[in-house]
Amino acid sequence: MTDKPQLQSHRPRVEIIEVSARDGIQNEDVLLSTDTKVALIEGAVAAGLRRVEAVSFAHPTRVPQMADAEAVLDRLGRRDGVTFAALVLNERGYERAVAAGAEEINMVVTTTDTFAERNQGSTVQGLIDGWLRIAERAHRDGVRPTIGISMGFGCPYEGEVPVQRVVEVAEAVLAGNPTELGIADSIGCGVPTDVTERFAAVAAVAPGVTLRGHFHNTRNTGLANAAAAAQAGVLRLDASIGGVGGCPFAPNATGNIPTEDLAWMLERMGFDTGVDLDALLPVSDWLGEQLQHRCPRCWAGPGRSRRWPSERPDRRFTLTLSPGQPGHRSGVDHGFRVQRQGARRPRAPVGVHGRARVPREQEHDDFVEDPANLWKQPPMIEELKALARSQGLWNWFLPPEYGEFSGGFHNVEFAPLAELMGRVPWSFEIFNCSAPDRGNMEVLARYGTPEQQDQWLRPLLEGRIRSCYAMTEPQVASSDATNIELRIERDGNQYVLNGRKWYSSNIFHPLCEVLLVMGITDPDGQRHQRHSTIIVPKDTPGLEIVRPMKAFGSYDTPGGHGELAFHDVRVPVDNIILGEGRGFEIAQGRLGPGRFQYAMTNVGMAQRVLELMCARAEQRVAFGQKLSDQSSVRQDIARSRCEIEQCRLLVLKAAAEMDRSGAKGARDYISMVKIVGPQMAQNVIERAIQVFGAMGTSQDVPFTHLWGMARLMRIADGPDQVHMSQLAKLTLRQLNPASAAEPHPDVTAR
Numbered sequence: 001m002t003d004k005p006q007l008q009s010h011r012p013r014v015e016i017i018e019v020s021a022r023d024g025i026q027n028e029d030v031l032l033s034t035d036t037k038v039a040l041i042e043g044a045v046a047a048g049l050r051r052v053e054a055v056s057f058a059h060p061t062r063v064p065q066m067a068d069a070e071a072v073l074d075r076l077g078r079r080d081g082v083t084f085a086a087l088v089l090n091e092r093g094y095e096r097a098v099a100a101g102a103e104e105i106n107m108v109v110t111t112t113d114t115f116a117e118r119n120q121g122s123t124v125q126g127l128i129d130g131w132l133r134i135a136e137r138a139h140r141d142g143v144r145p146t147i148g149i150s151m152g153f154g155c156p157y158e159g160e161v162p163v164q165r166v167v168e169v170a171e172a173v174l175a176g177n178p179t180e181l182g183i184a185d186s187i188g189c190g191v192p193t194d195v196t197e198r199f200a201a202v203a204a205v206a207p208g209v210t211l212r213g214h215f216h217n218t219r220n221t222g223l224a225n226a227a228a229a230a231q232a233g234v235l236r237l238d239a240s241i242g243g244v245g246g247c248p249f250a251p252n253a254t255g256n257i258p259t260e261d262l263a264w265m266l267e268r269m270g271f272d273t274g275v276d277l278d279a280l281l282p283v284s285d286w287l288g289e290q291l292q293h294r295c296p297r298c299w300a301g302p303g304r305s306r307r308w309p310s311e312r313p314d315r316r317f318t319l320t321l322s323p324g325q326p327g328h329r330s331g332v333d334h335g336f337r338v339q340r341q342g343a344r345r346p347r348a349p350v351g352v353h354g355r356a357r358v359p360r361e362q363e364h365d366d367f368v369e370d371p372a373n374l375w376k377q378p379p380m381i382e383e384l385k386a387l388a389r390s391q392g393l394w395n396w397f398l399p400p401e402y403g404e405f406s407g408g409f410h411n412v413e414f415a416p417l418a419e420l421m422g423r424v425p426w427s428f429e430i431f432n433c434s435a436p437d438r439g440n441m442e443v444l445a446r447y448g449t450p451e452q453q454d455q456w457l458r459p460l461l462e463g464r465i466r467s468c469y470a471m472t473e474p475q476v477a478s479s480d481a482t483n484i485e486l487r488i489e490r491d492g493n494q495y496v497l498n499g500r501k502w503y504s505s506n507i508f509h510p511l512c513e514v515l516l517v518m519g520i521t522d523p524d525g526q527r528h529q530r531h532s533t534i535i536v537p538k539d540t541p542g543l544e545i546v547r548p549m550k551a552f553g554s555y556d557t558p559g560g561h562g563e564l565a566f567h568d569v570r571v572p573v574d575n576i577i578l579g580e581g582r583g584f585e586i587a588q589g590r591l592g593p594g595r596f597q598y599a600m601t602n603v604g605m606a607q608r609v610l611e612l613m614c615a616r617a618e619q620r621v622a623f624g625q626k627l628s629d630q631s632s633v634r635q636d637i638a639r640s641r642c643e644i645e646q647c648r649l650l651v652l653k654a655a656a657e658m659d660r661s662g663a664k665g666a667r668d669y670i671s672m673v674k675i676v677g678p679q680m681a682q683n684v685i686e687r688a689i690q691v692f693g694a695m696g697t698s699q700d701v702p703f704t705h706l707w708g709m710a711r712l713m714r715i716a717d718g719p720d721q722v723h724m725s726q727l728a729k730l731t732l733r734q735l736n737p738a739s740a741a742e743p744h745p746d747v748t749a750r
Helices: 020-027 034-046 071-078 090-097 113-120 124-141 163-176 190-203 221-231 260-268 278-290 361-367 379-388 400-405 410-423 425-431 437-447 450-461 584-619 631-665 667-697 703-713 720-735
Strands: 014-017 051-057 083-088 102-108 142-149 180-185 210-214 235-241 317-322 335-340 466-470 487-491 494-505 513-518 529-535 545-550 561-574
Touching: 014 260, 020 034, 034 051, 034 071, 034 102, 034 278, 051 071, 051 090, 071 083, 071 090, 071 260, 083 090, 090 102, 090 124, 102 113, 102 124, 102 163, 113 124, 124 142, 124 163, 124 425, 142 163, 163 180, 163 190, 180 235, 190 210, 190 221, 210 221, 221 235, 221 260, 221 335, 235 260, 260 278, 361 379, 379 425, 400 437, 400 450, 410 425, 410 584, 410 631, 437 450, 437 466, 437 513, 437 529, 437 584, 450 466, 494 513, 494 529, 513 584, 529 561, 529 584, 584 631, 584 667, 584 703, 631 667, 667 703, 667 720
Parallel strands: 014 051, 014 235, 051 083, 083 102, 102 142, 142 180, 180 210, 210 235, 466 513, 487 513
Antiparallel strands: 317 335, 466 494, 487 494, 494 561, 513 529, 545 561
C-alpha cells in the first residue's frame, strides 16, 4: 500500500466484516441461545456477508454471552467462500479456538497502559508479547492471524492518543506477520480527517499489509469515518447488523456502525459490497426482537421511514430488589431481579404482616434450621446459582485488573451490588461472591501460579467447589497475625504442617475441597517474613476436623466454623503461594477488599432493617398513638437513616480509593469502613428490635441472625480496637508528618 493509495476506476470492492455475532451481542443484556446466534450468522451469510466474526473465546464468567463459542463454531462448520473468525484474548483462548476448528483468529492490543491494565490485566507490551506468541503458533498451525489496535484515536482514561503512538504499536505487532492489521476508534472520538491521517501514517510503515477499520458511532461520526477510510483505500470495514452493541465507554451511546447503513452508503459512493439489503433488513428486524429493543440503524429501505430512538436503555444492568405482589404469609416480595439503569427504580414495600421474608428465604431458612439437614446445602441454592450464571450475574467481586478472571466491575461498581446482596446475606453464594471464597479466589488470582489457578481457582470461579481460610488459632491472640504458630516445615519435595486452627469458616460445606492455611515457615526470620500461605486439599491425610464451633449459639450451617488439628499434614512444595515468608503480605492483600465488602454488606442489612422498622412503626399503636408518631421512635428512625447513608458514602469512598490506589493506598479508608460498618448495622438492628418488641427477637424477622453477623464482624478480620489504633497512627502521620509513630501491623484474623 502506498502513502496515498488511489481508488480503482470501476466499482472497487469493500469487504464488510460482520461483527454483530460477537462485538454486537456481547455488549447486550439479553443472553441469546446458540440456535439464535447460528440463525443470526446464517442470515448474514444469506445476505451476502462472507466474513463474520462469529465468536469470542473469552472467559465464560466474564463474557457469558460468548460462553457457547465452541458450540457455535461446531454448528456452523467450514464453508467455501465464507470465513468464520474468532476473537482470542490470550493463549488459552487461542488453544480453545484451534480445538474448535477456527480458521481465522483475531487478537486485540491497545495503545495505552491504563486501558490495558484496567480492561485486560496487562500492559501494552504484555499484550504485544502475547500477540507475537499467538501469531507464531497460528502460522505454524495453519490458522490466519489478524490483529487489531484498539484505542487507535482516543482512550477513555488517558484522552487523545497521539498518531505516533498508534504507529509505534503498529510497528511492534507487524513483527507477528499478521494477514491483516486493524485500527479501531473504540470510543468514537475520531473525525474523518483523523481517519485519513492515522491510516496514512500506519500504511507508511506497513507496505503490502491489508488494513481494516473499526469505527464506533458514539458521536454519530462512525459512518463519516468509514467513508473517509474507504476513500483512503482502506477496503475492509467492520459493521454490525442493526448497529447492535452499545459503546461500553459511553453509556446510552451507540457503538458499532450498522451494516445496513454502511452498505447503503458505500453503494451510493460507487463501491461494491456484495450485500443484499433486501435480504439483510429482515434479519435486522428479527435481531431487534431477540434483543428486546429496536436496533439503532437509520436506513429502512425504499418507501419506509425509520428514526433514531430518542432514548436507548443503558446496556449496563443493575441488580435490584423490586417489589412483587403481597403473598399469603408476607406482605412483601423483595425478589432478586435485573433492572436496566435509566428506568425508574421502584420503591420497595416493606410490609411486615406475617413473616418479613423475601421469596425463597423462608424455604432456605426452614431447611438450614432443621437439625436433620446439618451441613447440607439447601437444594434451591444450586438451582439459583445456575439461573444467575446463565444470566451473567456471576463473579462480580474481582475488578478488571484481574483480566480473564474478572466479572468486569470495579470496586465502586461492585459496592451497590454487595449492598443489595447484603439484604439477604446467604444470597452472595447465588452469585458466586460469598466469603471466604471471594478472598481465596482473589489470592489465587493475584498470587497463584498458572497450575494453582487451573487446579483450584477455575473450579472456584465456576462455583463447582468451595473453600476454607484457616488462620485463627485457639492458643494465641490471632488479632496479631505475627503470633500464628502452626508450623510449616519443608521435608524434601513436601511441606509438613503441624498445629491447630479454629473458627475456620466454611470447612463443613459439602462443596468445600480446599483450604488456604497460614503458618510459620521461618521462626527466626524478620517479624513480617516468618509466615507463609499454603494450599491444603481438604482430604489430605492428617487433617482432622476436631469439632464445629458455634458463633452466638449458631452453627452457621451449611458452611460452619471448625476447630482443626494438623497432624503431619503433607502437601507438595508447589502448594506454597508466592513463596516462603510472603504469608503476611498475602493476608493483607486478601483481607483489605474483604473488609470493604463486609462493610457494604452491613449497609444492605441495615437498610432492610430500617425499612422493616418504618413499616412496623406505621402499623402498631401504643398509648393511643402509632409508634411512628412517638418522638423516641422517630429519633431512632432518623438516626438510623443518617448512619446508614454516612456509612454507604464512606464505603463508596473506600471503593473509589481502592480502584485508584489499591488496597494499600486505601488502607485508612478500609480501616474506617471496618470500624464503622458493623457497629452501624448493630445499632440499627438494636433500635429495630426495640420497635418490634418480642417479635424482634423471633424467627419471624431476620434481626437476631443479622445482629449476630454484625457483632461477629466487629471481631472477624481484625477487632475494632486494632483498626482504630492503626487508623489513629495513620492519621497522626498524615496530619503531623513530624510524628515518629509507626503504623500498627495490619490485623488479619479474629
